[in-house]
Amino acid sequence: MLYFALLILFWSIIIFTLWLWKHTLLKKTWHEPYLSDFALIIESDDWGVGEAYHLERLSGINTLFQRYSDHVKRPAVLTANMVLSLPDTISMQQNCFNQFERKTLSKNFITLLNGFKHCISQGTFIPQIHGIEHYYAPGLLQLAQQNDPRVTPFFNQPDWTDWEALDSPLQGHYVNGTQLPTEPVSKQQQQLQYEHAQQEFFNCFNFNSKSIVAPCYLWDNTSETVWAEHEQTIQYIQTAGYRCNGRDQNGHYHQDIRLIRSGDKTEHGALYLVRNAMYEPADGRKAQDCIKQIIKAFRQGEAATISTHRYNYTRSEEIFNDSIKGLETLLFFVTGHYGKRLRFLSSPELGQWLENPEQAMFCDAQKKEWPALQSLGGLGLLNAFLWRLWYRHQKLRLLSIVTALVIPWGILLLADKLLNSRNPSL
Ligand SMILES: [Zn+2]
Incomplete structure (x- = not known):
């Protein structure tokens, strides 16, 4: 349990540092248009x-x-x-x-x-x-x-x-x-x-x-x-x-x-x-x-x-x-x-x-x-945002692998897959 709490603390520090380092990029990417369709x-x-x-x-x-x-x-x-x-x-x-x-x-x-x-x-x-x-x-x-x-x-x-x-x-x-x-x-x-x-x-x-x-x-x-x-x-x-x-x-x-x-x-x-x-x-x-x-x-x-x-x-x-x-x-x-x-x-x-x-x-x-196209929101939006960071920025990709941040993201992807009918069966 202690190890788990330490891991959460570690990831939180990484995400906070990432925000200080790249907040302009993160905000810009988040505010881009996202499609649900x-x-x-x-x-x-x-x-x-x-x-x-x-x-x-x-x-x-x-x-x-x-x-x-x-x-x-x-x-x-x-x-x-x-x-x-x-x-x-x-x-x-x-x-x-x-x-x-x-x-x-x-x-x-x-x-x-x-x-x-x-x-x-x-x-x-x-x-x-x-x-x-x-x-x-x-x-x-x-x-x-x-x-x-x-x-x-x-x-x-x-x-x-x-x-x-x-x-x-x-x-x-x-x-x-x-x-x-x-x-x-x-x-x-x-x-x-x-x-x-x-x-x-x-x-x-x-x-x-x-x-x-x-x-x-x-x-x-x-x-x-x-x-x-x-x-x-x-x-x-x-x-x-x-x-x-x-x-x-x-x-x-x-x-x-x-x-x-x-x-x-x-x-x-x-x-x-x-x-x-x-x-x-x-x-x-x-x-x-x-x-x-x-x-x-x-x-x-x-x-x-x-x-x-x-x-x-x-x-x-x-x-x-x-x-x-x-x-x-x-x-x-x-x-x-x-x-x-x-x-x-x-x-x-x-x-x-x-x-x-x-x-x-x-x-x-x-x-x-x-009919109008549907915009993306909720968990789907968060995952699409993270995919954009993943595909576009090699340094962020490496960071997420080295710090194991890909593990909580994998859980988010799984949750999205289970909850959201948008996801295809690939
Ligand atoms: Zn031409």
Whole structure:
């Protein structure tokens, strides 16, 4: 009994010392948003303009998503980041590359657009802006005028849809990657890019996008100013947990904001969102790794936001089949283990919850309201808070092991498991 009392005293001293040492961090972490629902977002970049066969691939995703739904009977849904135009190479050849001309999703890819709209009506596809295009058009035009071999094979084609074949630095949109290090793009130019993107997005889907993810995760403070000052304000910015404003001489990305948490605000008041899981099977990032990342997010009371690019589904038939199979593995897992509290949603809806946790969420694409997500409280909140400390801070993790604080935490986890129906059977 005496030993037990001494142990309690020892742990109390450790926790008190920890509070003196890290109280700012502890308070900040405690006051972050925590979800009781298991919210799953599947984000997919680069949809939009492309080849006709993309429609079949999209249809495969739609069929799969219809088969899996959450506890409010909503099917799995893709938050699709849209690329809205391609170069009109014939017009540009005719004007001797004096002016950049576009083929747009709303005018030149109507069958594809109708496919996207069909999936919206089925509840499996929510578009948001990626960019009017996936490159810096004035830079590409300049290279075409100079007969630069990085672009001439493309611009000499009558019909060029494969922008993903461009050199990686050329795929940035809000920075100029025609040479390394990249150069910032002027505010005036970014205003034009954003204006064109919102206009074309509205032409396609009849609503304005309140959320965005910058091509190649390359954007800067000027971009955020443009998005904030425009009449159609961006409220939510999807990130990978940092902001990159350029690439150096060797092509390495430069982070000017190194750590972003979901719910952090830009200096203009927009909310950052953070992707925390990857399912990119074409690059070897398979379903089992993604499942581990989903479990990690849910333990911490975070939404799990998966990144899965279009190319996983639009390359060869074999890659597509493999990607769909893995996607089904993911959906089978989350519906099987978290079904009673699982919520499928899109990124702007998560943004809405972060802004107003009590309110129902409105989906602009579907013109439909979905019930508010539930926030976490009680023992579940304490454990999710401790999981965040555990995963984020190596020193605290080591301290809890060395001082055996993991023992009382294990008891808390067990109590939570017994008392709380939220916990899945993992
Ligand atoms: Zn992209």
